Amino acid sequence: MTVGALIFARNNEQIDYVAMAQWSARNIERHLGIPTHIVSADTSLPNNTRHFSDVGNVTWHNLNRMDAYTLSPWDRTLVLDADYVVASDQLKVILEADQDFLAHRWAYDITGCNNFQGLNYFGDNSMPMWWATVMMFRRSKHAELIFKCMKMIRDNWSHYRALYKNSTITYRNDHALSIALGIVNGHTLDHAGIPWELASLTPEHMLTQVDQDRYRVDFINTENRPRWIELQQDFHAMGKQQLGEIVANNS
């Protein structure tokens, strides 16, 4: 059985996603021992604008994630965001799972400062959100349908946005994935997920690298006091600028 990782990356005005993906590919090779292909996004697709609190409005080239199924040359594929930091071999576990498709159902703030309740659901009907940050799929009818369904949702985004009463105008892979999983699973909300939560770091916190797989997060806690924690685990760095600086220092 062949296994590999795909990272979708295309630079915008503020963020060097390709450098981020190359750095991540080295981490993946080191910890998971699998090859990585970096997919530079399709320039023919229309772009979104998305706001990030650390870098402001940027062009959001992130519309072709659903092509992962056709682009992957492997039997089993890990699809990762370029800003997902692989600092351990934790993801090996899901590469061994007897499942066609896995993603995170829940994300949480590593510092405990932010409640992710609002981010773990979307739309006025509070639909459960599945995070497209880390996806694992194996070649199967089920996985193929999920990706085809995501494509259908992207191509008809205004319809699905209205149907799910989603106030977010910007297309998001997370929302498309969540809707697709619902449709493919017969609207049962019954889908196997990655059996742990997605550790996330929001942009207002300061991320620095201590050494190769150790990171320090400085933050102001809910009582307005400066605190810090050290991370030696995988996490989703939502602050692209700080991660970009770490990547630049490692290049």
Place this chain on the structure above:
Amino acid sequence: MDTENLIAHARTRFDHAAARRTLKEKYQAKFIFAHAGGMWQAGPELLTTLKCCTGTVVILDLYETPVQVNTEEFYEQVLQRWQEQLNAWLVEYEALNKNR
């Protein structure tokens, strides 16, 4: 009542509880592993289940899929994973207490 002292103490406890929760999230993930085509969480519940049985049995994994396992061999693996990760957790927990 020295309310200033009480507030300071409560704040410290809050921070400490948040750090402990973060550590717990990290190790909850590390307890999970694959075996015999199933996905498992090492811990007392699984160990007790395995201790109740002998030879080859069928038990439900995290995805509620029935999986056939050899109890003796699997018990050793679960115990090893559980204690390895708990030891690492203890080291980090003690460092946390020291820092604060």
